[in-house]
Amino acid sequence: MREWLKKNNFLVRKIHSLLGIFPVGVFLTEHLITNSFATFGPEVYNEKIEWIQSMPYLFALEVGFIFVPLLFHALFGFVFLWAWKDNSSRYRYARNWLYTLQRVTGIIAFVFIGYHVWEFRIETALNGKPVDFELVANEMVNIRAFLFYIVGISATVFHFTNGIWSFLVHWGITVGPKSQRIAGYVCAGLGVALLYIGLDALWAFR
Amino acid sequence: MKTVHFKIKRQLDKNSRPFWEDFEVPYRPGMNVIIALLDIAKNPVTKSGKKTTSIAWDCNCLEEVCGACTMVINGKVRQSCSALVDQLEKPIRLEPMSKFPVVRDLKVDRQFMFDALKRVKAWIPIDGTYDLGPGPKMSDQDQQTGYKLSQCMTCGCCVEVCPQFNDRSEFIGAAALSQVRLFNLHPTGKMQKEERLAAIMGEGGIEDCGNSQNCVKVCPKEIPLTTSIADLNRDTTLFALKKIFQG
Known part of the structure; x- marks a missing residue:
């Protein structure tokens, strides 16, 4: 594995970076927007959930576009963490903080998404429980679960939008300092927008 | 006193x-x-x-x-x-x-820095069995860019502050990467461009950069190291695509 990774470092890192944006990040955006139907009330939300659950090839889409890319991204993300020796408290530059936060939020997002998928996708499927507004609302009554979701969504949105910035550098799209600075502002704006969408939807379940 | x-x-x-x-x-x-x-x-x-x-x-x-x-x-x-x-x-x-x-x-002992230059082939081979004559001309713009990059003194500040450069990683660091950009910019050096790109696409190469961008902040010669890395990200990506589709 180690030898294979050394030999294919370039390819694995490029795929890792790409998968974070497509399909994982694209799905995250879609997921947060879909959840926002909750702000229109339980009936509208349940109707949309049923529509998604009635999609053809749903399981293949979930595996191919969510589970496999997400696990690849997470698994190699943890492998790459090995070389990380943080110095953000000594060299206090904004980018260095973002570099550290990218890794910390990645770990938080992994725990959060793991729990979230277990709770609302795997456990419900095993027990045959319906996934609907009521299920989520019952969970969010618990203040600790609600706070965990606030932290989890924030970390995930940060990891995604700051990841777009890194992706643009990593693929050689934004090269100079000016283009990287502008990309930084755009990504920050997108992050704030997605965070609002995500938390507003979460709030609707309370 | x-x-x-x-x-x-x-x-x-x-x-x-x-x-x-x-x-x-x-x-x-x-x-x-x-x-x-x-x-x-x-x-x-x-x-x-x-x-x-x-x-x-x-x-x-x-x-x-x-x-x-x-x-x-x-x-x-x-x-x-x-x-x-x-x-x-x-x-x-x-x-x-x-x-x-x-x-x-x-x-x-900063030997690692100099070994890294060897790993990325940071030189221009001009030896031949006969006089090759003058090389191609270099544009003024490239001269300006190259001059800045050529001021690197291999001091090691960039790797000292790099959170990705340590005993658990093989990363060659920003200084050597920036030299690849310098020699690939040179009209004669360009002839070995793909060799140098291949050298930084292997283990410990450009992919190990984590974009903390500390290197460019501390470089005493104010070399645009992160621009060099992003520029090489573009070149290596295009080179990889070329290899895939022409291979």
């Missing part, structure tokens, strides 16, 4: 435990850290009056173009020749760079 207080991290050889010693050095207007180290060398006595061994350190040009006197001063890596005592917080703490093996005290 006005004096300056120094705290110096010492280490007698590569494998021994480091320890700290305090020194009091007579103040001179406009003095730099090297002057203080020279003063200590004349009479190696600690602040408390204990006789000690003289401190080992490296220096050469004394005008911030050689990189030999690089050390960690008050927690930040920089050249000690251009570190003026008047501008430093007291007591002044001197430590060796943390990413290279310590030879003794403040002297480290």
Whole structure:
């Protein structure tokens, strides 16, 4: 594995970076927007959930576009963490903080998404429980679960939008300092927008 | 007499435990850290009056173009020749760079930096069996870009501050990567462009950069290291695609 990774470092890192944006990040955006139907009330939300659950090839889409890319991204993300020796408290530059936060939020997002998928996708499927507004609302009554979701969504949105910035550098799209600075502002704006969408939807379940 | 207080991290050889010693050095207007180290060398006595061994350190040009006197001063890596005592917080703490093996005290072995240049083929092969004549002309714009990149003195500040460069990683660091950009920019050097790109696409190459961008912040020569890395990201991506679709 180690030898294979050394030999294919370039390819694995490029795929890792790409998968974070497509399909994982694209799905995250879609997921947060879909959840926002909750702000229109339980009936509208349940109707949309049923529509998604009635999609053809749903399981293949979930595996191919969510589970496999997400696990690849997470698994190699943890492998790459090995070389990380943080110095953000000594060299206090904004980018260095973002570099550290990218890794910390990645770990938080992994725990959060793991729990979230277990709770609302795997456990419900095993027990045959319906996934609907009521299920989520019952969970969010618990203040600790609600706070965990606030932290989890924030970390995930940060990891995604700051990841777009890194992706643009990593693929050689934004090269100079000016283009990287502008990309930084755009990504920050997108992050704030997605965070609002995500938390507003979460709030609707309370 | 006005004096300056120094705290110096010492280490007698590569494998021994480091320890700290305090020194009091007579103040001179406009003095730099090297002057203080020279003063200590004349009479190696600690602040408390204990006789000690003289401190080992490296220096050469004394005008911030050689990189030999690089050390960690008050927690930040920089050249000690251009570190003026008047501008430093007291007591002044001197430590060796943390990413290279310590030879003794403040002297480290930066061989890794030079090996990295060999790994990326940071040169232009011009030897032949006959006179090849003058090379192609270089545009003024490329000359300007290349001149900035050519100022790298391989001091190692960029890797000292890099969170991705350590004993758990194989990363070659920003300095060597930037030299790939320099030699690939050169009209004659361009002829080996793909060889150099291939060299940085392997283990410990450009992919190990984590974009903390500390390197560009501390580079004493203000070399646009992160621009070099992003530029090479573009070149290696295009080269990889070329290999896939033309292979």
